[in-house]
Amino acid sequence: MLEFVRKNIFAIxxxxxxxxxxxxxxxxxxxxxxxxxxxxxxxxxxxxLSGILDGSFMxxxxxxxxxxxxxxDTLVRLKAISGELMLxxxxxxxxxxxxxxxxxxLVSTSGQLGKNKAAIRNFAGQTDRDISLCIVPNSYExxxxxxxxxxxxxxxxxxxxxxxxxxxxxxxxxTVSVYETLKENSEKYIYYRTDHxxxxxxxxxxxxRLCEAMGLTPWKEPENLESDRLRTxxxxxxxxxxxYRGMLGGFPDTLSYYDIPVISYETGGNxxxxxxxxxxxxxxxKYAMFMYxxxxxxxxxxxxxxxxxxxxxxxxxxxxxxxxxxPFFTYNYDRLIVIDLRYYPESVNELLDKxxxxxxxxxxxxxxxxxxxxxxxxxx
Amino acid sequence: MIFSSLLFIFWFMPVFFILYYLVxxxxxxxxxxxxxxxxxxxxxxxxxxxxxxxxxxxxxxxLLIHHFRGRADKLILICALVFDIGMLFFFKYINFFxxxxxxxxxxxxxxxxxxxxxxxxxxxFQIMSYVIDLYRGKVDVESSIVNxxxxxxxxxxxxxxxxxxxxxxxAALKNRRITAGAIEEGIxxxxxxxxxxxxxxxxxxxxxxxxxxxxxxxxxxxxxxxxMLAFTLQIYFDFNGYSMMAIGLGKMLGFEFPKNFNLPYISxxxxxYWRRWHMTLSGWFRDYLxxxxxxxxxxxxxxxxxxxxxxxxxxxxxxADWNFxxxxxxxxxLIMVERAGFGRFLEKHRIFAHIYSLIAIGFGWLLxxxxxxxxxxxxxxxxxxxxxxxxxxxxxxxxxxxxxxxxILSSGSGNKFYEKIRNKRxxxxxxxxxxxxxxxxxxADASYNPFLYFRF
Numbered sequence: 001m002l003e004f005v006r007k008n009i010f011a012i013x014x015x016x017x018x019x020x021x022x023x024x025x026x027x028x029x030x031x032x033x034x035x036x037x038x039x040x041x042x043x044x045x046x047x048x049l050s051g052i053l054d055g056s057f058m059x060x061x062x063x064x065x066x067x068x069x070x071x072x073d074t075l076v077r078l079k080a081i082s083g084e085l086m087l088x089x090x091x092x093x094x095x096x097x098x099x100x101x102x103x104x105x106l107v108s109t110s111g112q113l114g115k116n117k118a119a120i121r122n123f124a125g126q127t128d129r130d131i132s133l134c135i136v137p138n139s140y141e142x143x144x145x146x147x148x149x150x151x152x153x154x155x156x157x158x159x160x161x162x163x164x165x166x167x168x169x170x171x172x173x174x175t176v177s178v179y180e181t182l183k184e185n186s187e188k189y190i191y192y193r194t195d196h197x198x199x200x201x202x203x204x205x206x207x208x209r210l211c212e213a214m215g216l217t218p219w220k221e222p223e224n225l226e227s228d229r230l231r232t233x234x235x236x237x238x239x240x241x242x243x244y245r246g247m248l249g250g251f252p253d254t255l256s257y258y259d260i261p262v263i264s265y266e267t268g269g270n271x272x273x274x275x276x277x278x279x280x281x282x283x284x285x286k287y288a289m290f291m292y293x294x295x296x297x298x299x300x301x302x303x304x305x306x307x308x309x310x311x312x313x314x315x316x317x318x319x320x321x322x323x324x325x326x327p328f329f330t331y332n333y334d335r336l337i338v339i340d341l342r343y344y345p346e347s348v349n350e351l352l353d354k355x356x357x358x359x360x361x362x363x364x365x366x367x368x369x370x371x372x373x374x375x376x377x378x379x380x
Numbered sequence: 381m382i383f384s385s386l387l388f389i390f391w392f393m394p395v396f397f398i399l400y401y402l403v404x405x406x407x408x409x410x411x412x413x414x415x416x417x418x419x420x421x422x423x424x425x426x427x428x429x430x431x432x433x434x435x436x437x438x439x440x441x442x443l444l445i446h447h448f449r450g451r452a453d454k455l456i457l458i459c460a461l462v463f464d465i466g467m468l469f470f471f472k473y474i475n476f477f478x479x480x481x482x483x484x485x486x487x488x489x490x491x492x493x494x495x496x497x498x499x500x501x502x503x504x505f506q507i508m509s510y511v512i513d514l515y516r517g518k519v520d521v522e523s524s525i526v527n528x529x530x531x532x533x534x535x536x537x538x539x540x541x542x543x544x545x546x547x548x549x550x551a552a553l554k555n556r557r558i559t560a561g562a563i564e565e566g567i568x569x570x571x572x573x574x575x576x577x578x579x580x581x582x583x584x585x586x587x588x589x590x591x592x593x594x595x596x597x598x599x600x601x602x603x604x605x606x607x608m609l610a611f612t613l614q615i616y617f618d619f620n621g622y623s624m625m626a627i628g629l630g631k632m633l634g635f636e637f638p639k640n641f642n643l644p645y646i647s648x649x650x651x652x653y654w655r656r657w658h659m660t661l662s663g664w665f666r667d668y669l670x671x672x673x674x675x676x677x678x679x680x681x682x683x684x685x686x687x688x689x690x691x692x693x694x695x696x697x698x699x700a701d702w703n704f705x706x707x708x709x710x711x712x713x714l715i716m717v718e719r720a721g722f723g724r725f726l727e728k729h730r731i732f733a734h735i736y737s738l739i740a741i742g743f744g745w746l747l748x749x750x751x752x753x754x755x756x757x758x759x760x761x762x763x764x765x766x767x768x769x770x771x772x773x774x775x776x777x778x779x780x781x782x783x784x785x786x787x788i789l790s791s792g793s794g795n796k797f798y799e800k801i802r803n804k805r806x807x808x809x810x811x812x813x814x815x816x817x818x819x820x821x822x823x824a825d826a827s828y829n830p831f832l833y834f835r836f
Contacts, residue, residue, distance in 0.1 A: 004560070009809045011564040014571065017816060021390040058422050065387045066824070075817075075824040082818060086781040092825065107594045150774035152594065245825075 024070030041067040080245035089148050094244040097147045100251030101193045102240035103140040106153050110371045117163055119375035120362070124170045126379060127352065132214055133167070134176040134363045135160045136198065136206060136321055139191035141366070142182045156366045176213040178206045194250040195238020196367065197287055200257055203325035206363075211332065214359065216311070219331035222258060232256040236286045255286050260327045267291065267298035267338075275300065275327050290323035296343035302330035310334060313358035315351070317341060317378070321365040333359075341374040348380050381422040382539075383570075383625040384577045386823050392419065397632065401558070409530040409553065412633065419535040420498065427497035430467065435529045437463050438507045442514050442528070446521035457515045461508060468504045471497055476700035499539030501697060505664055507532050509545035512668055519547050527553045536629035540622045542640040543660040545667075549635055556634035566631030568812060572798075573624025575815035578822045580789070581618035583782045584610045587775060588749070596750075596758040600769040602776075604762040608742045610779065611749050613786035616645065619658070638663075645790040648733035649726050650714040650740055661697075665690050688712055698748070703756060707747040714740060 005012065034041050042064045051057030069075065080091045089096040093105045124131055140147050141156040157179050164175040182190060182198075182205055190202030198206070204222045211218040221227050236253040244250055257276055265272045272292065280289035291298065314333040316322060318340060329336055337355065339348070352360075364372075381388050396415045403411050421428040441460035445453045475491050482489055510528070513519045522528045531553055537544050587610040591599055599607065623640035630637040640660050647653035654662055673686045688709075695708015718726070726733040750756040788794065801807045 006805050008560050008564040009805045010571075010812050011560070011567045013809055013813055014567045014816065017813075018390060018394050021820075022394045025390065053425065055423075055425060062385070062387050065385075065391060066826075069386055069390075069820075069824050072824050075821040078818070079821040079825045082821065088778045088781070090778050107590065108598075148774060149777070150771045152769075152771035152774055 021070055025065070025068060028068050028070065044068070077245050081247050084246045084248050089249070091246055092243040094240050095148050095151065096244065096246065096249030097140075097143070097151075099146050099193070100249065101139070101143060101146045101191075102244050102250045103143075103147055103151070103153075104138065104196060104240065104367065106138075106140075106156075106367065106370070109154055109159060112373055113159075113370050116369055116372070116375040117166065119378050121167070121170070123348075123378040124167065124173045128172055129352070129360060131173050132176055132210065132359070132361045133173055134178060134206070134210060134361070135163065135369055136363065136365045137179055137182065138196065138365055138367050139198070142179070142186050143191060145186065160366065174213060176210055178209045181205045181209045189254075192236070192238050192240075192253045192255075192287075194241035194244075194253050195236070195287060196240060196365075197238070197321055197324065198365075199253075200255075200324045203321075204328065207325050207328040210361070210363075214361070216332045219328055222328075227258070229258045229260070230256060231259060233281050233286065237284065238287060242284075255281075255289075257290065257324065258327060260330055262300055262302040262330055264301045265292075265298065268293075268295045275330075287320070287323075290320075291326060291338070294320055294323070294340045294343060296340055296345070298338040300326070300330055300336040300338065301334065302336075303334055311359065313337065313355055315339065315355060315358045315360050317360075317362045317364075319364050319368040319372070321368070322363045325363070341377045342372065344377065346380075348378055381419050383622065383629070384574060384819075384823065386820070387422075388419075389574075389820070389823075400633070405555070408634075409524075409526050412534060413526055413530045416530070416533045416535040416538060420533060420538055423498060424495070427500075430471070430497055430500070431503065431533055434464070434467065434503065434507060435525070435532050438511055438532075439522070439525050439528050441511055442521050443523070445511065445514055453515055457511055460511045464504050464508050464511075468500055470494075471500055473696075473700045502541050502543060503532055503538060505543050505661075505668075506537075506545065509543075509547070509664070509668065513545070513547055519550055522546075522550070522553075534630075534633075534635075536626040536633070536635075537637060540619070540626070541658070541660060542623050542626060542637050543664050544637050545664065548638060552635050558632075558634040562631045562634065566628040566633075568628070568808070569631065570625050570628030571812045571816050571819075573621045573626075573628060574819045576617045576621030576624060576789075578621075578819040579815070580782060580786050581614045581616075581621055582822065582826075584617065584779070584786055585614040587779045588614055590775070596755055596762060598769075599759075599762050599766055600772060601763065601766040602768065602772040604759065604766050606772070606775060606779070606783075608746060608763070609783060612645075612738075612742045612745050613783065613790065615745060615748075616641070616790055617786060643790065643792045643795070645738065645741065646734075646792055647737045647741075648730060649718050649723055649737060650711060651718050651723060653737060653741060654711065654715070661694070665694060669693065684716070687715065691715070699751070701751045703747055703751050703753060706753075707744060710744055710747055 032041060042060065044064050045051065045057055045060040047057060051060075083091050090105065095103050095105055097103050120133065137156040137160065140151065140153055144151075147153075160177070160179065164177065167173045167175055182202065185202075185205055188201060189199055190205065191198050201222075208218045210216075221229060233255045234252065236255045237250070238253060241250045260275060262273065262275060265275055270292075275291055277289045277292040280286060280293075310331075311333050313335045314329060315337045316326065316329070316339065318326070318338060319342075322338075326336060326338060337351070337358065339351070341348075352358075381392060383389075392415075396411075400408060400411050400415070417428060417431075420431060438460055441456055441463075444456045445460075448456060471494055474494070478489050478491050481487060510519070510522070510531070514521060522531075531544075531546060531549060532538075534544075588607055591603065591607040620641040627637045627639070638660050640658060642656040642659065644653055644657035647656055670686055670690050673689060674682055675686065676683045678686075691708045691712035692705060693708070694711075695705045698704045698707065726736065746756065746759055750759055801811070
């Protein structure tokens with residue numbers, strides 16, 4: 001007996017492991033929410049004849065075996081750590097830099113970029129209204145001192161400058177570069193270590209630069225770092241962390257926001273009296289607290305007695321990068337109309353016609369500008 | 381379905397093998413046949429029909445060849461072969477021919493909307509071995525359609541080899557003993573193959589993928605060489621890993637499949653390399669093409685013509701594109717040069733012979749991997765004129781470990797080490813458990829788990 005076990009030891013271990021995993025699958029309920037991945041995981045699909053015939057059953061079953069793998073989270077982490085033991089500093093397209101920073105890889109621009117540039121050119125060409133445009137570089141471009149040696153990414157500055165000079169023939173477009181101001185402050189905490197967004201401090205620098213370009217007077221209070229409006233929350237792990245998952249990189253972040261009062265904030269069919277969804281601070285995806293996340297159209301009404309030189313309306317076309325910047329603009333405009341093209345299927349032309357006197361700002365981060373495919377909606 | 385997937389390891393394997401081991405011997409082939417059909421039909425159920433038709437046609441051809449022995453057997457064989465090759469031609473090559481006819485004659489024949497049926501190149505060759513050997517009198521007629529069907533679509537070797545000819549397994553199809561020792565050995569080989577594919581091939585392959593993303597126009601000299609090395613390792617560990625998994629599964633089922641790779645990268649000539657690489661394919665071409673053409677018995681000129689044909693077909697078998705033909709003919713040229721006297725020079729200069737072989741093999745993989753001939757030209761020029769970009773250091777850091785491990789294992793040290801510890805059972809158990817757990821971890825987070833043989 002003992003000799004049998006000795007001779008066939010691995011067959012026994014293997015059978016045990018495979019059967020244990022199989023049993024684990026059978027008993028897993030499935031369908032729960034994964035906070036690190038910020039989505040619901042697949043359930044075991046029902047067997048139907050039509051599902052088998054058109055192959056959809058097999059596809060969803062395969063997805064189910066991937067997402068409901070017993071011990072999945074531990075195994076994913078094991079993979080990340082074993083990569084680090086092989087002295088790698090990259091996992092799932094996220095690279096580990098210095099000072100606990102994680103960075104996203106982008107070795108070439110996408111085919112979508114050209115289409116997005118064309119969409120913006122078309123948008124600028126079909127209106128004579130003034131448009132401010134700002135493409136915000138992502139962390140690796142600004143924090144180049146902290147990126148890993150030989151980091152092979154494309155130069156966002158070159159790409160942005162290129163696009164800006166393409167637009168110089170459009171008299172109604174003013175392009176706003178935030179590269180210099182961010183670069184000058186690259187020693188400060190302007191990007192999250194574990195998330196793809198800029199911090200509220202980074203966004204404030206961008207805001208000041210935008211005000212300068214748009215002829216506005218910026219709200220000055222954040223310059224005083226001890227401002228009693230400032231709130232901070234520790235222990236924030238962002239999207240880079242959920243992809244990287246290693247031991248050696250990605251120190252937790254601190255999220256901060258300014259308590260900025262507004263009259264009303266309409267978004268996603270609800271009306272609030274503040275700009276922040278504080279409940280989100282207790283979840284994994286803390287950044288989603290800004291502006292209550294992304295919605296197709298949101299409207300901020302604010303009024304500040306005595307504020308200098310306030311204008312009436314601003315339409316902002318934006319991605320999630322702008323969510324921590326928008327609150328600052330309540331000091332410059334009575335009304336902000338915030339459009340996220342990904343969730344806004346309605347006509348942009350009609351929106352502009354309805355708000356004839358509104359200023360127009362387009363603000364996107366480079367990664368989004370590089371690969372999002374909703375910019376065609378600008379000319380709808 | 382592919383072996384290196386969670387679905388196969390944690391669903392298909394337990395359910396199938398429990399059933400397979402529980403049923404009596406006479407029902408095992410049936411269970412294996414049904415299991416194999418589920419395995420095959422999982423990805424594309426519609427092509428299961430093609431497989432079934434192929435079984436039926438060749439089964440009845442076999443019966444007829446047997447029945448009309450000495451009278452019409454040659455005619456029936458020719459009909460069966462026309463059918464088999466015709467199916468392969470239609471499903472794999474028709475669009476290639478349409479494209480080229482259009483390009484050369486300016487016509488505009490519409491392309492046929494088909495995807496390549498999984499494993500068709502492999503199973504066509506396998507079933508051809510049955511009817512040809514039956515005609516030659518080398519094997520007996522198979523009167524059970526379940527047995528012939530089991531042979532043809534047995535899941536271990538169905539989609540990516542090794543190419544098991546009918547005579548290899550005809551006895552075992554009728555009766556086989558499944559021992560605990562064979563199961564143990566099979567599982568060990570399976571897990572080693574799994575690790576080879578998931579841990580080494582996939583990781584090395586990420587670098588190759590990265591070069592595609594960067595664009596060949598932008599890669600530097602060191603990166604171009606590193607990429608060539610990475611692909612050379614990827615394809616070996618991928619293909620050999622897959623063959624090992626197949627051989628291991630075969631043992632678990634009670635079959636002995638032929639070895640497919642014998643440390644190809646330690647070769648000292650291209651002639652030797654092709655005796656060590658994908659041995660069941662070269663063996664098939666030798667037995668069913670080269671020798672029937674006359675082999676080397678019909679004089680010098682005929683040998684050259686025969687070799688040319690074999691290498692042309694070998695290249696074309698790997699994929700319906702010009703670069704694969706180029707790849708086959710590239711080896712034809714090298715082998716001719718070696719036959720003409722260069723081979724004797726290589727025998728005297730071993731170190732040079734190793735370097736020459738490795739570079740020739742790596743260069744061959746570029747012809748194989750880059751289907752666009754213009755892009756191929758760009759890549760080759762970057763090997764010599766790409767300059768230095770500064771990003772090499774990043775890639776060296778991220779890939780040196782896997783590349784060194786790959787180089788050590790492909791030199792044969794891994795096999796020697798495993799033979800040494802094979803009797804220290806605790807060590808085997810720990811080592812293989814680690815490989816299994818790590819492979820599962822890499823599959824759990826598999827952003828990159830390609831299957832390289834879909835073109836074959």
